[in-house]
Amino acid sequence: MSQTPTVNCPTCGAPVEWSATSTFRPFCSDRCKLIDLGAWASEEHKIPVAPDAEDEMFSGDFDPRH
DSSP, X not given: XXXXXXXXXXXXXXXXXXXXXXXXXXXXXXXXXXXXXXXXXXTSSOOOOOTTHHHHXXXXXXOOOO
């Protein structure tokens, strides 16, 4: 039988078993999950994109800027 993998909580670094019984995985607790969610909501975490990427994505949907 193989050992259950363990990951570190992204918020506090505590070890977390990666199994179906780990309710908040990859987080160790609801508190750490909510701290991470708050960081995304306040834009502390961001997915990097080119500055003009949004313009390129929606350029065909709207009239050109004047």
